[in-house]
Amino acid sequence: MKTTAVYSSYTAWDLALDDDFVRWVKNPDATDDAYWAQFLTDHPEKAATVNEARALLLHYSFAPAATDAAVVEEIWQRVQDFRQQQHNRPFRRLMPYWQYAAAVLVLLMAGFFSYRYFNPPLNLVATGPGEMRRVTFADGSQILLNQQSSLRYNSRHPYTVQLEGEAYFTVQKHGHAPAFTVRCMQGDIQVLGTSFNVNTQAQQLKVVLEQGAVQVAPVNPSIAAVKMQPGEMVVTDGASLRRKKVNTQWHTAWRNNQLVFTDAPLEDIFTYLADTQGWHFNIDKQVLLSNKRFNGTAPANAPALLLQKLSTIYQLSIIQRADTVFIEKKEK
Structure with a gap:
């Protein structure tokens, strides 16, 4: 197998066309797992490329179909007819070569029909x-x-x-x-x-x-x-993994487009928004969240409205800049 350095300049498509990489994705074993784990260790910047190439390969599948016997038989009969037509013509010494050509033709056609379902549409x-x-x-x-x-x-x-x-x-x-x-x-x-x-x-x-x-x-x-x-x-x-306990109903509420909070600590609500929206919360030390709990509802697909509601109820200044949410005590 190639050294890991060989793949350092590969694009996602290059990887998806590489036999060793395809084998690892389709039929992994301990040796392949160890090799590609070492590659990601040596070249952590290629993790996104590996992910993309792997996704490309997993979007396609191979499902060979049975050879159509009737088609093969028809091809063979045409070859036999052609041989009969050539029987009384000159250059009979070339006849054995027609037999080889016929055999090759049959194999090619059989292969074509066997692989006609390659990459079936998903x-x-x-x-x-x-x-x-x-x-x-x-x-x-x-x-x-x-x-x-x-x-x-x-x-x-x-x-x-x-x-x-x-x-x-x-x-x-x-x-x-x-x-x-x-x-x-x-x-x-x-x-x-x-x-x-x-x-x-x-x-x-x-x-x-x-x-x-x-x-x-x-x-x-x-x-x-x-x-x-x-x-x-x-x-x-x-490239990494973490696990934790969550309120599952909050994470599946999008099905009904309605979040329902019952005695929910604000800390937990902000953690939920960080998990689902990818937001980062910058909370001023003067804001005491431990004694603040929320009872109410909010649209699951409009998290900004939830922030507005929390700001009004608890007299907080909540300002969002890109993916960062700043929370301070509202000045009186």
């Missing part, structure tokens, strides 16, 4: 701003796709899906069937039967488990896969 479900769509599989498993998200799956093998954006999964449990798998740029999620939320925005994979069991495997093989417990959230960017 079903694509996509949503625009303010739009949600539901996908239901034959076993009753459902996926609710949030706005500005996309889902791809092969109708022949619908229990491996690729997600970009956010979706809520309700997967039926089948003890005899292969695990349901959600593939994202930052890692894979293997599901046994459960309800959970997946968000791949802001270059991170965020999984919130309501019930059941899932396992999250980051794209970097040097990071061990983790089995989640209900009430947990796992966050990974492909």
Whole structure:
């Protein structure tokens, strides 16, 4: 195998066309895992490139079809007819070469029909701003796709899906069937039967488990896969992973576009907004949050309105600049 330095200048497409990289993504083993883990250690700046190349490969699948026997038989018959026409013509010494040519032709045509399903088109479900769509599989498993998200799956093998954006999964449990798998740029999620939320925005994979069991495997093989417990959230960017307890209802409230807070500490609300919006909170030391709790509702898709409501109720100056939210005591 090449040294890791060889890949340091590769683009995502270069990696996606490299045989060793393709083998690792499609059929990984311990040796390949160790090699690419070392590559990411040697070249941490290429983590995003590896993630992109891996996502490119996982968007395509190979499903060979059976050779069409009738077509092959027709080709062979035409070759036999041609040989018969040439039987009484000069240059009979060339006849054996026609047999070889015929055999090659048959093999080429058989190969063509065997590979005619290479890269079969995937079903694509996509949503625009303010739009949600539901996908239901034959076993009753459902996926609710949030706005500005996309889902791809092969109708022949619908229990491996690729997600970009956010979706809520309700997967039926089948003890005899292969695990349901959600593939994202930052890692894979293997599901046994459960309800959970997946968000791949802001270059991170965020999984919130309501019930059941899932396992999250980051794209970097040097990071061990983790089995989640209900009430947990796992966050990974492909190069690192962290897990913590969360209020799962807040993270899945987008399904009904309504957040309901009951005796919720403001600290927890700000943590929730940091997790879901990627915001950073700069809170002045004079602002005491420990004794402040909020009861009320807010639109799940309008976090800025929630900040306005908290500002009015608790007399806080809340100013947002880009992804940073500054909170101070409001001057009287």
